Amino acid sequence: MGSEAEIERVLWTEEEIARRVAELGAAISADFKGAVPSPVVLVGVATGAFLFLADIAREITVPVAIDFVRAESYGAGTESSGEPRISGDLKIDVEGKHVEDIVDTGNTLSRLMSHLCPDYFVVGYGMDYAELYRNLPYVGILKPEMYK
Template identity: 50%
Template sequence: MSSRQSVDAAMALREEDMERILWTDVEISARVSELAEEMSEVLRDSEAAVVFVGIATGSFMFLADVARRITIPIAVDLVRVESYGLGTESGGAPRLTTDLKIDVRGKHVVLVEDIVDTGNTLFWLIAHMKSKGASSVSVCTFLDKPSRRKVIPEPFGEGRFYRGFECPDNFVVGYGMDFAELYRNLPYIGVLKKEKYQL
């Protein structure tokens, strides 16, 4: 089976669970390439070393794809922050369960997130990176859902805010994002049918 056939099979696997598909794998790939090109150009002149920090688990596909397209030297690390549990609504105060292994003191951190909705997690993580001595922090989110924003996660220092797509106020899955740990492996972003998560 070719890689294209494998993608088509994965797309069909759970497509019946979707209300609609927002972005296909082809659209996602094109946008990730654009983001990587933009960040590579901006960060090329950074005097500080650059560390991409993925926020597990939702960002793993996006982090891997964007890191492969970055054309400057970077280090990569992961943190794990819990705020959703098994539900569809952010639980509020984030809880760090896995911290960095890399020392980010004096470095430029790029926080890589799957989706920003309330902003609570990123607001907390930016402060956490500051406390670890990062010289600046950028945010790179695959999806941005400004309609749900409660706090503004402002980058600091020479940091910038990068986003892939603006997301409507729907519960979305795929490309690393889940409901109860399912659907992460879908290569597209889809709106999950309500009957699939409302019991």
């Protein structure tokens, strides 16, 4: 873990994250109660999603299966290559399963991000800089001198 002294400020606290994850877990459980086919398939984008995926899976009360894919566009730096590299295939067959298309285009995701998270370099709760800070229990803004 990097030092907490390297964090400019906390954007979302551990408690805020836990509360929202519990709300999402309850909503997913209600939406998929009695759903066919079962189980709900959770796909995490490794490695940044592993903490959230573990937390949300524990909050969901219907059967779940979990898998991961890997997408990388940053390497060890802060500048995206612009072309995410996808590696690793799903081990779980999702054919015939309900797949929620929360984000159907990159444009949608880009617009959503501009409203959801201010333009800061954030770390913690699974997100990293140079493989550090993933284990912070909150999402914090990394001091610019740490990555510039």
